[in-house]
Structure formats: C-alpha cells, structure tokens
Amino acid sequence: MHGLPGGWSDMAEGLGEGRDARxxxxxxxxxxxxxxxxxxxxxxxxxxxxxxxxxxxxxxxxxxxxxxxxxxxxxxxxxxxxxxxxxxxxxxxxxxxxxxxxxxxxxxxxxxxxxxxxxxxxxxxxxxxxxxxxxxxxxxxxxxxxxxxxLAADHPSRRGGAAVPALTQRELQVLRLMAQGHSVGTNARLLSISPNTCRGYVKTILAKLGAHSQLEAVAVASRLGLLTGRS
CATH class of the missing domain: 3.40.50.2300 (Response regulator)
Incomplete structure (x- = not known):
C-alpha cells in the first residue's frame, strides 16, 4: 500500500511548496x-x-x-x-x-x-x-x-562505568527542559535567561554529549541517566 490514497485529487508536483497552508x-x-x-x-x-x-x-x-x-x-x-x-x-x-x-x-x-x-x-x-x-x-x-x-530512568551502561560528561547545574536544567520538548524560547522564559544565553547552553550541552541535535542529546542523556533528579 503506497502512493496517493485512493480518490484523492492531489498531484505530486508542487506539493510542499506553499500551495497549501496546511x-x-x-x-x-x-x-x-x-x-x-x-x-x-x-x-x-x-x-x-x-x-x-x-x-x-x-x-x-x-x-x-x-x-x-x-x-x-x-x-x-x-x-x-x-x-x-x-x-x-x-x-x-x-x-x-x-x-x-x-x-x-x-x-x-x-x-x-x-x-x-x-x-x-x-x-x-x-x-x-x-x-x-x-x-x-x-x-x-x-x-x-x-x-x-x-526515556529510561536508569541504564546498565551507566552502572557499568560509562563516562558521564560533567554538566553544570544550569546545563542540567536546560537539558531536562529540552527533554520535555520545550522550545529554546520557552526554556529561556522558564529559567529567566535570554534566548541567546539559552542557545549557548544548548550548544555546550550538544558538544559535551557528542550530539548533533537536541533530540540526540536527550537520547544520550537518557542512556547516561542525566535526566533524573533535580537541580
């Protein structure tokens, strides 16, 4: 079962180029x-x-x-x-x-x-x-x-001695808000910091976790057990 659903009038050409606001x-x-x-x-x-x-x-x-x-x-x-x-x-x-x-x-x-x-x-x-x-x-x-x-709360890899990057208290706060799916703007408001400052924390977190995206950072942090606890 693949292709356009039966009876639908949309043609492939031009879709996704602003023709439809939806x-x-x-x-x-x-x-x-x-x-x-x-x-x-x-x-x-x-x-x-x-x-x-x-x-x-x-x-x-x-x-x-x-x-x-x-x-x-x-x-x-x-x-x-x-x-x-x-x-x-x-x-x-x-x-x-x-x-x-x-x-x-x-x-x-x-x-x-x-x-x-x-x-x-x-x-x-x-x-x-x-x-x-x-x-x-x-x-x-x-x-x-x-x-x-x-997002598992605990992982064998952490218990087995996997290296856990050292994140500051603020970086952990930003990371845990990222895991909740908030935007940078929302996280900045929740932490009473500027969006630019929050973006700086995100870049640092990605670098420390060796991640290329926020979702990848959350996945790595989950494996390392960094999403549990309070800061």
Missing part, C-alpha cells in the same frame, strides 16, 4: 489498518493534510521526493529495512523534512539511532492520537519531542 504529511507504515486509521484522522483536522502513504523504505524515500511533505510520520518497523534507514535517506535528500518516528520497541539503542539521523520526534506507537497530532503540529514549527515513556 501541514502536509506522508504516513509511512506497513500496517494497512494503522495507516488507514491515521490518514482518516488527519482528514478531520483542518490544518493538517495527509498527502500519501508508503509501506516500505524504498517507497517512503521515493514518495517523499515526489510529494515533498512538511512532516513524515514514520514507523520504525518497515519492509526493506527500518524507519532509521528510511529517515537517514530522506533527510540526506531533503534535510528540511521533519520526521516523527513511532515505535512499539522503545529500546534505548533504537532511540539513539533514530535521533542520530536528525529526526525531530520519537513517540510510542501505542500512544494517544492527540499527542501525535500535537507533535505533528509542533514539528513544522521546528520543535523536538520525545515521549517520557521512552
């Missing part, structure tokens, strides 16, 4: 029922617009290039590979694409591998529709999100 979405999932339910739910939202469905890695990359969606809702388990493979290829060709990954397997290595590709959100597949819709809307605005249930 957020355009490509659904990538090899479970027909889930994909149909999600696209049906998206039809009910006036500001969201599902432009197509793909069911494997190859079709997801091909359709993303054709349809140029604002957001891709990507399942982790796919035919021909997985959502991490597909996301990496899509973002290599179209770096501005926002990808929300869903998984029924919240393993730490999956979160870290997904975050390393540059996706913007990571959610459990059995989570609420309201949370998914909110995440899709936020994704287009440039925010990142990872569901709290996917």
């Amino acid at each position: 957020t355009s979405i490509l659904v990538v999932d090899d479970h027909t029922t889930f994909a149909e339910l999600l696209t049906g739910a998206l039809r009910q939202e006036t500001d969201l617009h599902a432009v197509g469905v793909a069911d494997d890695v190859e079709s997801s990359v091909r359709l993303c290039g054709m349809l140029r969606p604002d957001v891709v809702v990507m399942d982790y388990h796919l035919s021909g590979g997985n959502g991490v493979t597909a996301s990496a290829r899509i973002l290599r060709e179209r770096p501005g694409t926002r990808i929300v990954m869903l998984t029924g397997d919240p393993a730490q290595h999956v979160l870290e591998a997904a975050a390393a590709t540059g996706i913007c959100a990571f959610l459990p597949k059995d989570g609420s529709l309201a949370t998914l819709l909110e995440t899709i809307r936020s994704a287009r605005c440039g925010t990142m999100a990872v569901h709290p249930s996917l």
